[in-house]
Amino acid sequence: MxxxxxxxxxxxxxxxxxxxxxxxxxxxxxxxxxxDLGDGITGAFRGDNFQLIRFHGMYEQDNRDLRAERTEQKLEPLKSMMLRCRLPGGIITPQQWLGIDEFAGENTLYGSIRITNRQTFQYHGVLKPNIKAMHQWLHKLGLDSIATASxxxxxxxxxxxxxxxxxxxxxxxxxxxxxxxxxxxxxxxxxxxxxxxxxxxxxxxxxxxxxxxxxxxxxxxxxxxxxxxxxxxxxxxxxxxxxxxxxxxxxxxxxxxxxxxxxxxxxxxxxxxxxxxxxxxxxxxxxxxxxxxxxxxxxxxxxxxxxxxxxxxxxxxxxxxxxxxxxxxxxxxxxxxxxxxxxxxxxxxxxxxxxGDRIGWVKGEEGNWHLTLYIENGRLIDTDDKPLKTGMREIAKIHKGNFRLTANQNLIVAGVAPKDKAKIEKLARKYGLISDKVTKQRENSMACVSLPTCPLAMAEAERFIPGLIDQVDAIMAKHGMADEHIVLRVTGCPNGCGRAMLAEIGLVGKAIGRYNLFAGGNRIGTRIPRLYKENITEPEILAILDEWIGAWARERKTDEGFGDYAIRTGIVKPVLDPPRDFWAA
Known part of the structure; x- marks a missing residue:
């Protein structure tokens, strides 16, 4: 240059x-x-404060699923805050986790804790009257949200x-x-x-x-x-x-x-x-x-x-x-x-x-054990069949080590003494935090939050990817690749939160139900993928993946990842110099 x-x-x-x-x-x-905090007329922040609260770790959001209904009722959109905690390196104590869990259960609209790929957690759906209490609660836990946005x-x-x-x-x-x-x-x-x-x-x-x-x-x-x-x-x-x-x-x-x-x-x-x-x-x-x-x-x-x-x-x-x-x-x-x-x-x-994270138990150098839990899209919430948030709470009550949040939206129960290993595993299985049905493909797929809360979202991501992976798993099994994986990521817009631009296959939201399909990144995250086809639907995406995965299964070299195969066989040309090469045909 x-x-x-x-x-x-x-x-x-x-x-x-x-x-x-x-x-x-x-x-x-x-x-x-x-x-502005004392303004009860609106659940939003006015003027410059809409941007300034981001320096304090918060984004103003609303539930876009409810916009039309509330407009019809002549109500303001349901404004609430998303807060991102500052947690360098992602390490947290069980005692802190219990405090985080308690606030989420009592003071957020959705009751969930979301582990993000920035190796921290987010609260979603905090109403304006609860914002100051939230920051004071975090402070008592030894945490803050300073400089996690803007x-x-x-x-x-x-x-x-x-x-x-x-x-x-x-x-x-x-x-x-x-x-x-x-x-x-x-x-x-x-x-x-x-x-x-x-x-x-x-x-x-x-x-x-x-x-x-x-x-x-x-x-x-x-x-x-x-x-x-x-x-x-x-x-x-x-x-x-x-x-x-x-x-x-x-x-x-x-x-x-x-x-x-x-x-x-x-x-x-x-x-x-x-x-x-x-x-x-x-x-x-x-x-x-x-x-x-x-x-x-x-x-x-x-x-x-x-x-x-x-x-x-x-x-x-x-x-x-x-x-x-x-x-x-x-x-x-x-x-x-x-x-x-x-x-x-x-x-x-x-x-x-x-x-990728090493899901399951790993024995540590010092004789203790570490359990990496796969958390789909990082979302910890209780459902009828998977009370994940309750499960983490029960583990936190007895765990004597620490928790580590990963940049792949998973959670490690770290430093488990050998005598406590069976007890931790029993709890994890009881509450659905360990499942033998999670495939390698699911473990290596990731999505951003997107709809309904992200104001930038153009298409679904977090709510879209579980069903998508069901179908990709079926394609992988069809071609004898059930034990393999492709690093696959979905983002609801091109702003990059789901890191699709370092995936072997990346889907970037263009409109509701439509995505741009990128291919040719690699497994270790050192190559940008290239746009293959623009503005396509899920059936079109799956048809393309079926063809690609079938060819990969037949023609791959030993241990060759899909991204490297896509480059070698000319599915896409490699992006060698992104500033000049990313948009090239």
């Missing part, structure tokens, strides 16, 4: 987006949220190692340190939700780089970042966090079982816009290796460079990958090196072999 002008110069003569105005005028994210660094992911190791413990600690270091410094969260009570037992670390601006927000700045920013820590050979989907990735490098530093990857992201060829998903670029002592320097330098150089006029081009495309990878990397005070060392060798 080349660049012909100063990257710090103002971007094209376009006015800044209105989001920049509202951030600038927000008094460091306070806005008038506190006053133009900040969001929840930091980390590989969940069910075997338990010193390396995993060290990597998880660094995920927490990175999260803390990049948090907003404003007191808005505490002022609005906690009546000024201090949020952290220890203050976020101070900025390290001389180039960082002074003031209330020394790392993020008064106007925060141009767009959302995602960070993950991965421990090879497992790539369950889909490291290439993140703006900033830290690849753990170990020597003799202990962490010594990280390879740094920058510029990943999966969202695009239907038909807008200036938008594209992208896998991240390798910048180089840094020792542990410069991890926070590096994270801060990447974030601050994106803060200063990112596009604040067009939010569709405001993510880090577009900044890299505009200024050049080498130019951006040189600026990061300048700000962190050292040069990147050459990338240390690493490779990925897996990214």
């Amino acid at each position: 080349s660049h012909t002008h100063d990257p710090r110069a103002k971007l094209p003569d376009a006015p800044y987006s209105d989001n920049e105005r509202l951030k600038d005028e927000s008094d460091y994210l306070h806005g008038s949220i506190a006053a 133009d900040v660094n969001r929840n930091v992911l980390c590989t969940t190692n069910p075997v338990e190791s010193a390396l995993h413990r060290e990597a998880h600690e660094w995920a927490k340190k990175i999260s803390m270091h990049l948090l907003p410094r404003t007191t808005a969260y505490a002022d609005i939700w906690l009546d000024g009570e201090k949020v952290f037992t220890t203050e976020p670390t101070k900025p390290l780089n001389k180039e960082i601006a002074d003031g209330v927000e020394p790392i993020l700045g008064k106007n925060y970042l141009p767009r959302k920013f995602k960070t993950a820590v991965v421990i090879p050979p497992d790539n369950e966090v889909d490291i290439h989907s993140n703006d900033l990735g830290f690849v753990a490098i170990e020597e003799n079982g202990h962490l010594v530093g990280f390879n740094v990857l920058v510029g990943g992201g999966l969202s695009s816009e239907h038909g807008n060829t200036t938008t594209y998903p992208n896998t991240s670029y390798e910048f180089g290796y840094v020792p542990l002592s410069h991890t926070l320097h590096c994270a801060e330098a990447v974030v601050s460079t994106q803060r200063d150089w990112g596009d604040r006029s067009d939010r569709k081009h405001a993510r880090t990958r577009y900044t890299l495309e505009r200024v050049g990878v080498d130019v951006f990397k040189a600026e990061v090196e300048k700000r962190m005070g050292i040069k990147f060392e050459p990338i240390r060798p690493y490779h990925f072999t897996t990214r």
Whole structure:
């Protein structure tokens, strides 16, 4: 990539987006949220507050299934909040889980807890009168939702190692340190939700780089970042966090079982816009290796460079990958090196072999056991045949280890003593948390929430995928592939929440009942799939999959995943350079 002008110069003569105005005028994210809470006329937030609450970890939603009925009754849409907790690395105690469960059961419209692929949980359907109580409840549990949405660094992911190791413990600690270091410094969260009570037992670390601006927000700045920013820590050979989907990735490098530093990857992201060829998903670029002592320097330098150089006029081009495309990878990397005070060392060798969760029991290095539970779409709720939420509550009452939420929407009951293993398994089976009927294909499929609550949804995803997988399982069995799987993901729109743009087969919602079909990603999550056919229905999709899977069964090489087969046989051409290649025919 080349660049012909100063990257710090103002971007094209376009006015800044209105989001920049509202951030600038927000008094460091306070806005008038506190006053708005007392407005009982509407269940919504007014004006700028609709956007500002996102910095506090919430999105305003309504149940789109009920819109027409409520409109007919001359009622406002049923407004409620979705809250996403901040949980770096996804580790939580059973005691915290019991508190989370209690609030969900008594104070949300749907009664569910949803594990997300950002390795945390979400509440859906919290009404306005319960919002402040929700934040105070989380605070008592030692949790918060600071910076889990909007133009900040969001929840930091980390590989969940069910075997338990010193390396995993060290990597998880660094995920927490990175999260803390990049948090907003404003007191808005505490002022609005906690009546000024201090949020952290220890203050976020101070900025390290001389180039960082002074003031209330020394790392993020008064106007925060141009767009959302995602960070993950991965421990090879497992790539369950889909490291290439993140703006900033830290690849753990170990020597003799202990962490010594990280390879740094920058510029990943999966969202695009239907038909807008200036938008594209992208896998991240390798910048180089840094020792542990410069991890926070590096994270801060990447974030601050994106803060200063990112596009604040067009939010569709405001993510880090577009900044890299505009200024050049080498130019951006040189600026990061300048700000962190050292040069990147050459990338240390690493490779990925897996990214799915190991469902079932795994014996740990220290003699304890770890049980990974498959949670379809991450949704924990009680139904007549599967009281999953109750089951997790009963396990939490007796479990002496911890729980780990995975980036594949599953949950690990970690650190089970041998004497407690049978008791935990009995509970898990009693409440439907373990089922021998879950296929490999179902374990390796994923969907975003989409309808009815997501305002961006164009098509079904979470409610669509269980029935779809039933039919894909039948096709797999028909062709003698029942013990195999394809990494298959469905998103209700092209914004990327279900990570379909790193799947072997991805379905992206276009309209109710219609999807764009992508193919050619790989099993380890390092290649973007290509659009095969646009705006097709479920029967059309299944007919295509039947043909593909039949051919794959007949012609595959030993252990060849479907995505690699699709590239080798020319079903689609590989996406080699996403910025220029993603939209190519």
